[in-house]
Amino acid sequence: MANNRRSRTITQGIARSPNRAMLRAVGFTDADFDKPIVGIANGHSTMNPCNAGLGPLAARAELALKQAGAMPQSFGFPTVTDGIAMGTEGMKFSLASREVIADAIETAVQSQFMDGVLVVGGCDKNMPGAMMALLRMNIPAVFCYGGTIKPGHWKGTPLTIVSPFEAVGAYSAGKMSKEDYDGIERNACPSFGACGGMYTANTMASAIEAMGLSLPGSSTQANPDPEKGDSVADSARALVKAIARDLKPRDIVTRASLENAIAVVMASGGSTNAVLHLLAIAHAAEIPLTIDDFETIRERIPVLCEMKPSGRFAVTDLHAAGGIPQVMKILLANGLLKGDCMTISGASVAENLRTIPSEPPSGQEVIRPFSAPLYRQGHIAVLRGNLAPEGCVAKVSGLKRTRITGPARVFDSEDTAMAAILEDRIRHGDVLVIRYEGPKGGPGMREMLAPTSALIGKGFGESVGLITDGRFSGGTWGMVVGHVAPEAYLGGAIALIQEGDSITIDAEQRLLHLHVSDEALKQRRVGWRQPPPRYRRGVLAKYAQLVGSASTGAVTDA
Numbered sequence: 001m002a003n004n005r006r007s008r009t010i011t012q013g014i015a016r017s018p019n020r021a022m023l024r025a026v027g028f029t030d031a032d033f034d035k036p037i038v039g040i041a042n043g044h045s046t047m048n049p050c051n052a053g054l055g056p057l058a059a060r061a062e063l064a065l066k067q068a069g070a071m072p073q074s075f076g077f078p079t080v081t082d083g084i085a086m087g088t089e090g091m092k093f094s095l096a097s098r099e100v101i102a103d104a105i106e107t108a109v110q111s112q113f114m115d116g117v118l119v120v121g122g123c124d125k126n127m128p129g130a131m132m133a134l135l136r137m138n139i140p141a142v143f144c145y146g147g148t149i150k151p152g153h154w155k156g157t158p159l160t161i162v163s164p165f166e167a168v169g170a171y172s173a174g175k176m177s178k179e180d181y182d183g184i185e186r187n188a189c190p191s192f193g194a195c196g197g198m199y200t201a202n203t204m205a206s207a208i209e210a211m212g213l214s215l216p217g218s219s220t221q222a223n224p225d226p227e228k229g230d231s232v233a234d235s236a237r238a239l240v241k242a243i244a245r246d247l248k249p250r251d252i253v254t255r256a257s258l259e260n261a262i263a264v265v266m267a268s269g270g271s272t273n274a275v276l277h278l279l280a281i282a283h284a285a286e287i288p289l290t291i292d293d294f295e296t297i298r299e300r301i302p303v304l305c306e307m308k309p310s311g312r313f314a315v316t317d318l319h320a321a322g323g324i325p326q327v328m329k330i331l332l333a334n335g336l337l338k339g340d341c342m343t344i345s346g347a348s349v350a351e352n353l354r355t356i357p358s359e360p361p362s363g364q365e366v367i368r369p370f371s372a373p374l375y376r377q378g379h380i381a382v383l384r385g386n387l388a389p390e391g392c393v394a395k396v397s398g399l400k401r402t403r404i405t406g407p408a409r410v411f412d413s414e415d416t417a418m419a420a421i422l423e424d425r426i427r428h429g430d431v432l433v434i435r436y437e438g439p440k441g442g443p444g445m446r447e448m449l450a451p452t453s454a455l456i457g458k459g460f461g462e463s464v465g466l467i468t469d470g471r472f473s474g475g476t477w478g479m480v481v482g483h484v485a486p487e488a489y490l491g492g493a494i495a496l497i498q499e500g501d502s503i504t505i506d507a508e509q510r511l512l513h514l515h516v517s518d519e520a521l522k523q524r525r526v527g528w529r530q531p532p533p534r535y536r537r538g539v540l541a542k543y544a545q546l547v548g549s550a551s552t553g554a555v556t557d558a
Helices: 005-011 018-024 030-034 054-067 089-111 126-137 162-172 178-187 200-211 226-245 255-268 273-284 291-298 315-320 323-333 414-422 449-457 518-527 538-546
Strands: 037-042 071-076 116-121 141-145 152-154 157-159 380-383 391-395 403-411 431-434 465-468 480-485 502-506 511-514
Touching: 018 030, 037 054, 037 089, 037 226, 054 071, 054 116, 054 226, 089 116, 089 126, 089 273, 089 538, 116 126, 116 226, 126 141, 126 200, 126 273, 141 200, 141 226, 152 178, 162 178, 162 414, 162 449, 200 255, 200 273, 200 323, 255 273, 255 291, 255 323, 273 291, 273 380, 291 380, 291 391, 315 323, 403 414, 414 431, 414 449, 431 502, 449 465, 465 502
Parallel strands: 037 071, 037 116, 116 141, 403 431, 431 465, 465 480
Antiparallel strands: 152 157, 380 391, 391 480, 403 502, 502 511
């Protein structure tokens, strides 16, 4: 086997090595030392439905690797449950966990000189964290997505995890009965699997499939379905072939394949978090990619899929309509995808899509034909202006109104903003400012699903703006702008906003502007003082010291 570093280390001239003795204790025989050793990085956890179904998938991978002539070694990595941590102090650990996951996988694989690694992950940060590790190490690897959850139902209405969050706002506004409020909460999550709309987990799974580091069709499968386990076994066999060919992640993840991933995120209506994570993945691969590249690609990619949160359909519906391969083939047929990129299957993108029709199947409404897109251009816009000279990110799908100018309602944390929403202190036309929630200032860049969902539930989705140096759940929609950089903690202009200042959000002009003169802002800056760090020890203290700007991916090893 090519690049079999572990076997060479153990067998060449180290006949009595204690390394061999320790491996015998975990099941190795003489014959196993000549096989490629493959790590199975397993994100299984009973903390959440996203990861609770990963154990059986890892077991399928182990069996398939053995049958394909490899020797598997399993290890775990931690996870954060965004849907449970959302709106709490615990959410500050979510983005930091991306770095912890990357570091954990890198540490285990590199310290044991493994010849390849198969990652089984099922939650938002599992995927970018794993990709960052795989691209840092650059040994043969494959990512196996744990799969999406199936939709819940209440009184004939399909539900996702966002439904209970929006119900909070509707119930507090008197627009929903207690029976419906409880029914939605009790029925939103009926199975194992990651959040069921085109939220961050499904977005990143789709992006990784588009990049070529997971198998075609795997990103939209549901966790409980038998095809999910079959796909993991196929992935294991593909990895063993990749080890034999010495096909490595950086042979697959290139500038061109990253552009394919961005195109698929735009076409499928994906999460704004894809901007943050794809920048970090590019950084790990040492590939030049900037936040402005997303805007360039957005301008030429139509939105083809009507997906939740702003649309009608869940990812299981997308899968039934042909999944990501169908989306990719439409883009490829119209010159918007690079077909010569290599994939983990050993074939190019174009070869993988050879048998997929160029038009979506008739009789379904999930995937639109290229001639009749949901939107003519991508839905994730990069805005700039005096409030965000480094850029910021807006999700403009599902909006009839793409511009708002209104008075600032200023909050120095998500918690205080949420209280104001629930206490009916927000009015139509307001622009909420939630600051000191950035990568350093939060620290951890919390997602604002609770306040944005509460606004939707209260009927403010089209009439109230929100800007933040934090970020958003993939389940967020509305007149919202996140990733504002520089962040407030570093003295960005968002720190200088005062209650009642006029702010414009204009998605069409890609503008975020504070209507205060430069001279007035200079005077305000003289009086601004950086607040003390919220954490002085532990994971978040270290993260705050190391993390960079959201505009470059919020990485910690720049």
